Structures are given as C-alpha cells and as structure tokens.
Amino acid sequence: MRIGIDLGGTKIEGIVLRDDGTEAARERIATPPGPYDAILVAIRDLVIRLEQRAGERCTVGVGTPGAISPATGLIKNANSTRLIGHALDKDLGRLLERPVRAANDANCFAVSEATDGAAAGLDVVFGVILGTGVGAGLVMGGRPVTGLHAIAGEWGHNPLPMADDDERPGALCYCGRHGCIETWLSGPALARQFEALTGRRMDANAVVAAADEGDAAAAALVERYCLRLARSLGSVINLVDPDAIVLGGGLSGIAALYRRVPALWASFIFSEPAHIRTRLLPPKHGDSSGVRGAAWLWNQKTENGSQKTE
Ligand SMILES: [Zn+2]
Numbered sequence: 153m154r155i156g157i158d159l160g161g162t163k164i165e166g167i168v169l170r171d172d173g174t175e176a177a178r179e180r181i182a183t184p185p186g187p188y189d190a191i192l193v194a195i196r197d198l199v200i201r202l203e204q205r206a207g208e209r210c211t212v213g214v215g216t217p218g219a220i221s222p223a224t225g226l227i228k229n230a231n232s233t234r235l236i237g238h239a240l241d242k243d244l245g246r247l248l249e250r251p252v253r254a255a256n257d258a259n260c261f262a263v264s265e266a267t268d269g270a271a272a273g274l275d276v277v278f279g280v281i282l283g284t285g286v287g288a289g290l291v292m293g294g295r296p297v298t299g300l301h302a303i304a305g306e307w308g309h310n311p312l313p314m315a316d317d318d319e320r321p322g323a324l325c326y327c328g329r330h331g332c333i334e335t336w337l338s339g340p341a342l343a344r345q346f347e348a349l350t351g352r353r354m355d356a357n358a359v360v361a362a363a364d365e366g367d368a369a370a371a372a373l374v375e376r377y378c379l380r381l382a383r384s385l386g387s388v389i390n391l392v393d394p395d396a397i398v399l400g401g402g403l404s405g406i407a408a409l410y411r412r413v414p415a416l417w418a419s420f421i422f423s424e425p426a427h428i429r430t431r432l433l434p435p436k437h438g439d440s441s442g443v444r445g446a447a448w449l450w451n452q453k454t455e456n457g458s459q460k461t462e
Pocket of ligand 1: 308309325326327328329332334
C-alpha cells in the first residue's frame with residue numbers, strides 16, 4: 153500500500169491507498185508551529201500511525217507547496233517559508249528509512265485526477281488549481297512532468313494571453329511581474345475585480361452565487377472570467393494538446409466554467425473549431441486529490457511503463 157501526505161500551511165493530511173485506489177486509512181493533523189524540524193517529526197509520526205493502521209510497510213509520497221529545485225535539491229517557491237531551503241524528501245527519507253518522493257501540490261492534484269479521477273486512463277492531462285492562487289500540473293502517462301527547473305505547468309505566472317488595452321499592465325503579482333494569469337483568475341482576483349466594478353465587497357463564491365441569481369454585474373464579470381480562462385487554456389492546448397483539462401480548487405465548483413469555457417476557447421485554438429475534443433472536467437476527488445496524488449507518486453503501473461523509455 154501507499155501513503156500520501158499533503159503538507160499544507162495549516163494542516164497535514166495523510167492517507168493510505170490500496171492498489172485499487174480505495175482508502176485504508178486517513179488522518180488529519182494541524183501543522184505544528186515552530187521550526188522546520190517540528191514538521192518533519194509530525195510527518196514521521198503520522199506515517200508511523202498510518203502504517204500501524206494499514207498493517208504493513210508502505211511507500212511514502214508528499215505533496216508540498218513550492219518545488220524541490222533540481223539544481224540544489226532544496227525547496228523553493230513555497231508560500232510556507234519554513235520549508236524553503238530544506239531537502240524535504242531526503243530529510244524525511246532519512247527519518248523513515250526509505251526513499252520518499254515529493255512533488256508540488258498542483259502536480260499531485262493532476263496525478264490524482266489522471267490516475268483514478270476525472271481523467272482516469274487519459275494520456276496527457278493538465279490539472280489546474282483555481283483557488284487562492286492559480287497553479288497547474290502536467291501529467292503524461294500517469295507521471296508528473298516536472299521539468300528542468302521543476303516549474304513545468306506553472307502557467308499561472310505567464311501573462312494573460314491576448315490582453316485588451318484595459319487589461320494592461322494588470323495587477324502586480326507576488327512574483328514581481330504584472331498581469332500574470334494568477335492575478336486575473338484567482339479567487340481574490342475575482343473578488344477584487346467585482347469590487348472595482350461595483351463597489352460591493354464579497355468573496356468569489358458570493359459573486360458567482362449573485363450571478364446565478366440574476367445580478368447583471370456579477371453575471372457579466374463571470375462571463376469575462378470564463379473568457380479569460382478560455383484564452384489562458386487555449387494557449388495550453390496549443391502547446392501540449394492535452395486529452396483533458398481538470399479543474400480543482402475553490403473556483404472549480406462554478407458550473408458555468410464547464411459550459412462556457414469550451415464554447416469560448418475554440419477561437420484561440422489552432423485547430424478546426426468544429427472538431428475540438430479537449431475535455432474540460434470537474435475533479436472527481438475534489439479536495440482529496442492533493443493527498444491521493446501524493447500517494448500515487450509511487451505507482452507500480454506507471455513505473456513499469458516508464459522503464460521502457462528511461
Ligand atoms: Zn506572477
């Protein structure tokens with residue numbers, strides 16, 4: 153069996169998955185305060201407890217904010233700054249006396265949905281998190297593509313494609329640039345746009361609810377959100393031509409996305425509009441995809457498949 157750990161800023165979740173994807177055990181704890189070492193110890197103890205419940209020694213995969221830099225072996229780009237500069241996978245591997253795999257949390261989401269989720273069995277899958285931030289992961293043949301700098305899929309920090317005059321330069325992003333896709337498509341971005349248009353302050357889900365109830369300003373903004381997402385995903389389709397794009401995160405519950413975005417993206421895709429078959433799918437495992445994908449970082453089936461090409 154395989155253990156997945158989802159390391160978040162406020163909670164750490166652990167799961168034990170059987171080969172068929174069913175859950176043998178699950179536990180959630182608060183992320184301990186204090187130094188980095190406290191996080192390591194909490195994860196080690198969580199793994200030991202889960203393993204006792206599973207009744208066998210398991211593989212361990214961890215989903216983390218940020219990514220492990222291939223250049224240094226240390227975590228970078230994490231919003232949880234306690235992790236930055238540490239070799240989380242190696243440190244946990246020493247404590248647990250086995251190799252530990254770690255991957256960015258958006259990559260784990262994409263692995264989960266491509267393995268036994270909404271895009272199960274499809275070859276090329278782009279998994280997008282639309283939430284407090286905008287992240288994404290690319291999976292091919294069941295395995296995450298991490299890339300030379302471990303930034304593959306970080307499309308949230310590309311500029312919004314085909315920006316109109318009133319979309320330039322766009323808001324300042326924490327990465328230091330203006331007008332990143334994240335500054336347009338995150339939940340806080342949608343709320344900020346609504347306040348700028350109407351003077352009314354409400355969170356993204358309330359804006360969507362208002363649109364559903366016939367609020368004209370909210371409905372117009374949600375339609376513009378769909379158009380911006382269509383432009384942003386059209387550029388992904390032109391680049392990697394995935395079989396499916398799966399949405400996750402707090403905004404993935406917006407029903408209009410699955411209807412409107414595929415209707416809108418045809419004009420941005422370099423293919424015959426009548427024959428575009430890319431599927432835009434809601435997640436199957438929802439909030440559980442992060443922890444499930446971490447467990448699936450160890451997967452006999454995709455390991456065997458990849459050995460032929462390595
Ligand atoms: Zn950015």
